[in-house]
Structure formats: C-alpha cells, structure tokens
Amino acid sequence: MSAAGSFNARGVWAIYRFEMARFRRTLLQSLIAPVISTALYFVVFGSAIGSRMSQVGGVPYAAFIVPGLIMLSLFTESLSNASFGIYFPKFVGTIYELLSAPISSVEIVLAYVGAAASKSILLGLVILGTAALFVPIHILHPLWMIAFLVLTAANFSLFGFITGIWAKSFDQLQFIPMLVITPLTFLGGAFYSIDMLPPAWRTVTLFNPVVYLISGFRWSFYETSDVGVGVSLGMTLGFFALCLILVTWIFRTGYRLKN
Amino acid sequence: MxxxxxxxxxxxxxxxxxxxxxxxxxxxxxxxxxxxxxxxxxxxxxxxxxxxxxxxxxxxxxxxxxxxxxxxxxxxxxxxxxxxxxxxxxxxxxxxxxxxxxxxxxxxxxxxxxxxxxxxxxxxxxxxxxxxxxxxxxxxxxxxxxxxxxxxxxxxxxxxxxxxxxxxxxxxxxxxxxxxxxxxxxxxxxxxxxxxxxxxxxxxxxxxxxxxxxxxxxxxxxxxKLGKKQLTLQLLEPLQAIPAGLGEWLLTLKSGGCELEYSFDTGADDTRIPALLRRLGELGIAYKDLNTRQSSLEDIFVSLVSERAGAAS
Structure with missing residues (x-):
C-alpha cells in the first residue's frame, strides 16, 4: 500500500525490521544476558534458598518463582528496548526522518512498540524454556499465559516508548527501569506471595500495579494468585489505556518531539 | 501559468x-x-x-x-x-x-x-x-x-x-x-x-x-539590478586629492592615492568610462594599469543584509 493511502504499512514494516535488526545485532545483550541472569536467579533463589523453603500455595518454590522471573525480564526488557528504540534517533538526530515521513503517530507507535514487544515475548519464551531445564513446569491455562505475556509486553513497551520520548539523557533513560520498575517488581510478589507479608504491608503492596500483573500471570500457570484474575486483567488493560492516553497526548502536542 | x-x-x-x-x-x-x-x-x-x-x-x-x-x-x-x-x-x-x-x-x-x-x-x-x-x-x-x-x-x-x-x-x-x-x-x-x-x-x-x-x-x-561594476585605475603618480575636473564621476581615491576607483551601473547605456579616460588624459593623470570587477552575489547579499540592519537600528 502506498503512503498516500490510509495506512503506511511499508513504513511500519520498515521501522519494525530496522528495530528487529538491532535486536539481532545485539543478540548477546538482548537475549543471552537475561537468560544467564535468570539461570543465576534459579541457582540463588530456586536451589540455595528454595531448598530450605516449603511450598508456596501448593507449588514448589523453584517453580513458584518462574512466572515472576519471566515478568521481571519482560518488564525491564520491554522498557529498555522500546525506550532505547525511540531515544536513540532523538539522541543522534535521525528522528528528523521519522518526523518528516508520511507516517502517522499510530503507525509509529505500532512499529516501535510492536518490535519491542516482539523481542520481549521472544525473550519471555526463551526464559520459560531455560526455566524448564531447572524445574518441571505445568501451564494450566496456556492461552491466558500467552494473553498475559503479550499484554504485559505491549504494556511495558508502550510505557518504554513514552519514557524514551520523555528522557533527555541516558541517565534519565535508565531512571525508570532501575529506580521504579525493578523495586516495584521485587516488592510486587515476583519471589513470594503477598500472603507471606504482615497485613499492613499486604495492604500497601496492593497499591503496587506490578502485583496484579505478576499475580495474573502466575494464575495462568498454577491457578494460585494473590488477587482475582479478573482484577489482574482489568488492571493490565487499565494501565494500557493510561499509556495510550499519554502517547496520544505526546503526539498531539509534539511533546519533546517537535518544536 | x-x-x-x-x-x-x-x-x-x-x-x-x-x-x-x-x-x-x-x-x-x-x-x-x-x-x-x-x-x-x-x-x-x-x-x-x-x-x-x-x-x-x-x-x-x-x-x-x-x-x-x-x-x-x-x-x-x-x-x-x-x-x-x-x-x-x-x-x-x-x-x-x-x-x-x-x-x-x-x-x-x-x-x-x-x-x-x-x-x-x-x-x-x-x-x-x-x-x-x-x-x-x-x-x-x-x-x-x-x-x-x-x-x-x-x-x-x-x-x-x-x-x-x-x-x-x-x-x-x-x-x-x-x-x-x-x-x-x-x-x-x-x-x-x-x-x-x-x-x-x-x-x-x-x-x-x-x-x-x-x-x-x-x-x-x-x-x-543590484550588481555594480568597478573600474580601478592604478596611477603612475599618487594623487593627494581627487582633482575638481573629475568631480562628476564620483571617484574614490584608494591605496594611499595610488588607485582611483569608479563604480558604474552595468545596465546603463553609457558607462561614461571613455569620457573619464579622456578627461584623465586632458588633466595629465597617467595610469599604468586598469581592471574592472563585477560585484558578486556575496557583495549583494552583504549589502542587502547590512542595509536592512542599518534601517532597523
């Protein structure tokens, strides 16, 4: 379809391929590094600590942490891939081409977020495969697992895209994943059930949106969850809607993209 | 059109x-x-x-x-x-x-x-x-x-x-x-x-x-329209001042009196150069060389922008 039509499919495909080519070029950082760190988590949490812990919600501890580990990587990788994808053209100046191309804001978001989410989903599946080497894994609701995986990857890629536009420096680019997402994930039940916390902290934890994402994803594996799966799905979709509103505002106002 | x-x-x-x-x-x-x-x-x-x-x-x-x-x-x-x-x-x-x-x-x-x-x-x-x-x-x-x-x-x-x-x-x-x-x-x-x-x-x-x-x-x-040509005459003997007999050409004396410069309009039918050269002969002012130079776009640009700046100040 030509760009003069209603949808610049070739433009979307060009950006998507460009971003995926970057993924291939940086395969070591993109794929192997998270897999190694996941394996280390298994050694530390699954074997060393897990061997001294009883089951959590009827699930052996090493298996219990698998969904949380996948989510941890999904959050950070979606964020860093999408934020870097749009920040780098801003940093080196090649953003001029994107802004002067016959491509709509929806198409730009679709291409960048689609590519970042694709990489994260692939990474999530690779981590799942790695985890299966350490512990036997049974997925009770595979379709829901895929749905949560895709939705979370899209969510955090969109969020990453927004932070990439917001960031004015590499320090700011690192700020959200390091100082916001990682703590929220560690405090969001990635390695424990929030039932294990004192009641007061349990209430505080419920204000952490990450709890709902990890809980829903874990439910798709073992049917055990900290909060109802409907609430998890609702929160995931709510966060997605919030990101969409933000990105719409960014393109409407040209925030940190156009003068 | x-x-x-x-x-x-x-x-x-x-x-x-x-x-x-x-x-x-x-x-x-x-x-x-x-x-x-x-x-x-x-x-x-x-x-x-x-x-x-x-x-x-x-x-x-x-x-x-x-x-x-x-x-x-x-x-x-x-x-x-x-x-x-x-x-x-x-x-x-x-x-x-x-x-x-x-x-x-x-x-x-x-x-x-x-x-x-x-x-x-x-x-x-x-x-x-x-x-x-x-x-x-x-x-x-x-x-x-x-x-x-x-x-x-x-x-x-x-x-x-x-x-x-x-x-x-x-x-x-x-x-x-x-x-x-x-x-x-x-x-x-x-x-x-x-x-x-x-x-x-x-x-x-x-x-x-x-x-x-x-x-x-x-x-x-x-x-x-804006391009000017300049005729420069290198004099054999330096002049202290432009003689009264050359007043009608609006000449400029340069290089310590060794050069006479005449700006003329390229679009004009008569550049009045032959008349100038004849008058120099009559006044006994000898020259060893002469050249003409057309103003470049750069000259025009600089003059346009500086005129504008002058008008604004």
Missing part, C-alpha cells in the same frame, strides 16, 4: 521563549527550479525548511506541496518531499544499503533494488553499500544522507547547507548531482553559506534576514 510546486502563505513561527523565528513568509517555488535561500546564521532558513518538512509546527500560515496541504494532507505532501538536513545524522551501525532501503520503506515506497542501486551509483556509494556508516568519512556520510533523501523519489528536494564542511571535489560532485536532478524535473531548494554556490547553481534567490523574506528575485535579474 503553472501552479507553484510549493506554496508558502503567511507563515510565521514563534517559539515559547518569545523568539519570532519567521515573520509572515510568502513564497512560491516553481516546478523544476533551483531556489537558493540565503541568509546569515539564525535568519530562519532551517526553521522554514523544518516547517515544510513536518519537523517543526508553524504558529500560523499554510504550506502546500504539489497542491497538498502539509498538515491536512500530510501523507501526500510528505511523499513529494525529500530532506537533507544540515547536521550529519546517520544510523551509524547500519550498512549504506540497509539505511537507504529503510528510508524508501519509511516513505511508503515498494522495494526497488534497481532504483536504490542507481541512487548509490550516482552518489559514488555503490562500492560502499555493504559498509557500516560508522566506517565512512564525513563526505561519504553526507552522500548517504542525500541518498536517503532521494530513496523515495521525491519531487521536491530540500538541501540544508549541503556542502558545509565538504571538500572542493565533493562540492563539485554535488553541484553535478543537483543539476542532474533538476534535469529529471526535481525541484530543489537549497540553503547555503557559500554564495558562490548559489551564484553557480540557482535560478532564483531568496534572502531571509531576522525571520523576514526581504527579497526574492531571478538570479540574473538580481545581478543586473
């Missing part, structure tokens, strides 16, 4: 800081011409180009490219336009072939290996097609940026300071390329600090100063 390929009407741009970068610009660009936009640093040249290309949002006014409004009908308008920005901004880790093909796809064009090959060959980039951009010299990177701008076969090409910082050979190559593009019907709008470049290539000249378009003229007409 054929409609303009690019029409800019009442275009203004004010930044949040209060700076008025462009003030009510009206400009029509003819299809197939080479238009040179001249102006000192900060005059508004890049802002004007950036608005037309969709990188900067105008405060007021309309722009249409080949009849398509750049805001309402941005897809059709942008498909017609190619941009080579002033700054060298490239995807350093990509190969030349990949980055040019990316640009073509981004602008919604179907892959066309033969066309991309032609563009790369025209720009002497074919041998470098598999090289990563980071390994190329500055001049080669500049060529890559031109190749990217041409990848989607634009009908209007903006070249923002295309030869800034490039060597003489590349500059000559670019001039050839620009002429070749014009022959194929591409309209070219270039900004430059090298007045020689505008003089060499442009069909029409626009001068922008402090956000205002102060002049738009055919180059030849402009040269004729």
């Amino acid at each position: 054929t409609p303009p390929v690019l029409s800019i009407q009442n275009l203004s741009k004010s930044y949040a800081s209060g700076l008025r970068a462009l003030k009510d610009i009206n400009l029509d660009i003819r299809k197939g011409e080479i238009f040179a936009l001249l102006g000192p640093n900060g005059a508004g040249k890049t802002t004007l180009i950036s608005i037309v290309c969709g990188i900067v949002t105008a405060t007021t006014g309309q722009v249409s490219a080949d009849g398509h409004d750049i805001v309402r009908d941005y897809r059709a308008a942008r498909t017609k336009i190619g941009l080579v920005p002033q700054e060298l901004a490239t995807d350093t880790f990509e190969t030349v072939w990949a980055t040019v093909s990316f640009s073509r796809g981004l602008f919604g064009r179907a892959p066309n290996a033969a066309y991309v090959e032609k563009v790369l060959r025209d720009l002497s980039l074919w041998d470098k097609r598999k090289d990563r951009i980071m390994t190329l010299s500055g001049g080669m990177k500049r060529r890559v940026m031109i190749a990217k701008a041409l990848a989607h076969e634009p009908e209007i090409l903006f070249l923002d300071e295309p030869t800034a910082g490039v060597d003489v050979e590349l500059r000559r190559d670019m001039w050839l390329l620009v002429r070749g593009l014009r022959e194929r019907g591409v309209t070219i709008i270039l900004t430059t600090h090298y007045i020689e470049e505008a003089e060499e290539m442009a069909d029409r000249i626009g001068v922008i100063s402090k956000g205002e378009l102060i002049l738009v003229e055919d180059k030849v007409t402009l040269m004729k």
Whole structure:
C-alpha cells in the first residue's frame, strides 16, 4: 500500500525490521544476558534458598518463582528496548526522518512498540524454556499465559516508548527501569506471595500495579494468585489505556518531539 | 501559468521563549527550479525548511506541496518531499544499503533494488553499500544522507547547507548531482553559506534576514539590478586629492592615492568610462594599469543584509 493511502504499512514494516535488526545485532545483550541472569536467579533463589523453603500455595518454590522471573525480564526488557528504540534517533538526530515521513503517530507507535514487544515475548519464551531445564513446569491455562505475556509486553513497551520520548539523557533513560520498575517488581510478589507479608504491608503492596500483573500471570500457570484474575486483567488493560492516553497526548502536542 | 510546486502563505513561527523565528513568509517555488535561500546564521532558513518538512509546527500560515496541504494532507505532501538536513545524522551501525532501503520503506515506497542501486551509483556509494556508516568519512556520510533523501523519489528536494564542511571535489560532485536532478524535473531548494554556490547553481534567490523574506528575485535579474561594476585605475603618480575636473564621476581615491576607483551601473547605456579616460588624459593623470570587477552575489547579499540592519537600528 502506498503512503498516500490510509495506512503506511511499508513504513511500519520498515521501522519494525530496522528495530528487529538491532535486536539481532545485539543478540548477546538482548537475549543471552537475561537468560544467564535468570539461570543465576534459579541457582540463588530456586536451589540455595528454595531448598530450605516449603511450598508456596501448593507449588514448589523453584517453580513458584518462574512466572515472576519471566515478568521481571519482560518488564525491564520491554522498557529498555522500546525506550532505547525511540531515544536513540532523538539522541543522534535521525528522528528528523521519522518526523518528516508520511507516517502517522499510530503507525509509529505500532512499529516501535510492536518490535519491542516482539523481542520481549521472544525473550519471555526463551526464559520459560531455560526455566524448564531447572524445574518441571505445568501451564494450566496456556492461552491466558500467552494473553498475559503479550499484554504485559505491549504494556511495558508502550510505557518504554513514552519514557524514551520523555528522557533527555541516558541517565534519565535508565531512571525508570532501575529506580521504579525493578523495586516495584521485587516488592510486587515476583519471589513470594503477598500472603507471606504482615497485613499492613499486604495492604500497601496492593497499591503496587506490578502485583496484579505478576499475580495474573502466575494464575495462568498454577491457578494460585494473590488477587482475582479478573482484577489482574482489568488492571493490565487499565494501565494500557493510561499509556495510550499519554502517547496520544505526546503526539498531539509534539511533546519533546517537535518544536 | 503553472501552479507553484510549493506554496508558502503567511507563515510565521514563534517559539515559547518569545523568539519570532519567521515573520509572515510568502513564497512560491516553481516546478523544476533551483531556489537558493540565503541568509546569515539564525535568519530562519532551517526553521522554514523544518516547517515544510513536518519537523517543526508553524504558529500560523499554510504550506502546500504539489497542491497538498502539509498538515491536512500530510501523507501526500510528505511523499513529494525529500530532506537533507544540515547536521550529519546517520544510523551509524547500519550498512549504506540497509539505511537507504529503510528510508524508501519509511516513505511508503515498494522495494526497488534497481532504483536504490542507481541512487548509490550516482552518489559514488555503490562500492560502499555493504559498509557500516560508522566506517565512512564525513563526505561519504553526507552522500548517504542525500541518498536517503532521494530513496523515495521525491519531487521536491530540500538541501540544508549541503556542502558545509565538504571538500572542493565533493562540492563539485554535488553541484553535478543537483543539476542532474533538476534535469529529471526535481525541484530543489537549497540553503547555503557559500554564495558562490548559489551564484553557480540557482535560478532564483531568496534572502531571509531576522525571520523576514526581504527579497526574492531571478538570479540574473538580481545581478543586473543590484550588481555594480568597478573600474580601478592604478596611477603612475599618487594623487593627494581627487582633482575638481573629475568631480562628476564620483571617484574614490584608494591605496594611499595610488588607485582611483569608479563604480558604474552595468545596465546603463553609457558607462561614461571613455569620457573619464579622456578627461584623465586632458588633466595629465597617467595610469599604468586598469581592471574592472563585477560585484558578486556575496557583495549583494552583504549589502542587502547590512542595509536592512542599518534601517532597523
């Protein structure tokens, strides 16, 4: 379809391929590094600590942490891939081409977020495969697992895209994943059930949106969850809607993209 | 009369800081011409180009490219336009072939290996097609940026300071390329600090100063209208002052009285040079050499901008 039509499919495909080519070029950082760190988590949490812990919600501890580990990587990788994808053209100046191309804001978001989410989903599946080497894994609701995986990857890629536009420096680019997402994930039940916390902290934890994402994803594996799966799905979709509103505002106002 | 390929009407741009970068610009660009936009640093040249290309949002006014409004009908308008920005901004880790093909796809064009090959060959980039951009010299990177701008076969090409910082050979190559593009019907709008470049290539000249378009003229007409010729006579004996008998020529005495300079209008029927030479003979003022020099576009530009600055102060 030509760009003069209603949808610049070739433009979307060009950006998507460009971003995926970057993924291939940086395969070591993109794929192997998270897999190694996941394996280390298994050694530390699954074997060393897990061997001294009883089951959590009827699930052996090493298996219990698998969904949380996948989510941890999904959050950070979606964020860093999408934020870097749009920040780098801003940093080196090649953003001029994107802004002067016959491509709509929806198409730009679709291409960048689609590519970042694709990489994260692939990474999530690779981590799942790695985890299966350490512990036997049974997925009770595979379709829901895929749905949560895709939705979370899209969510955090969109969020990453927004932070990439917001960031004015590499320090700011690192700020959200390091100082916001990682703590929220560690405090969001990635390695424990929030039932294990004192009641007061349990209430505080419920204000952490990450709890709902990890809980829903874990439910798709073992049917055990900290909060109802409907609430998890609702929160995931709510966060997605919030990101969409933000990105719409960014393109409407040209925030940190156009003068 | 054929409609303009690019029409800019009442275009203004004010930044949040209060700076008025462009003030009510009206400009029509003819299809197939080479238009040179001249102006000192900060005059508004890049802002004007950036608005037309969709990188900067105008405060007021309309722009249409080949009849398509750049805001309402941005897809059709942008498909017609190619941009080579002033700054060298490239995807350093990509190969030349990949980055040019990316640009073509981004602008919604179907892959066309033969066309991309032609563009790369025209720009002497074919041998470098598999090289990563980071390994190329500055001049080669500049060529890559031109190749990217041409990848989607634009009908209007903006070249923002295309030869800034490039060597003489590349500059000559670019001039050839620009002429070749014009022959194929591409309209070219270039900004430059090298007045020689505008003089060499442009069909029409626009001068922008402090956000205002102060002049738009055919180059030849402009040269004729504002161009002055100067006759310089190197005297055998220095003069202390201009003799009264030469008063009607408004001469200037230079180089410690060793040179007499006479400015005359190239468009006038009678330059009054023969009469001057005869009068010098009558007064016994001998000269050992004489030469004439026509004012360049640079002289005209400097005089226009300084006149403007003088009027404003």
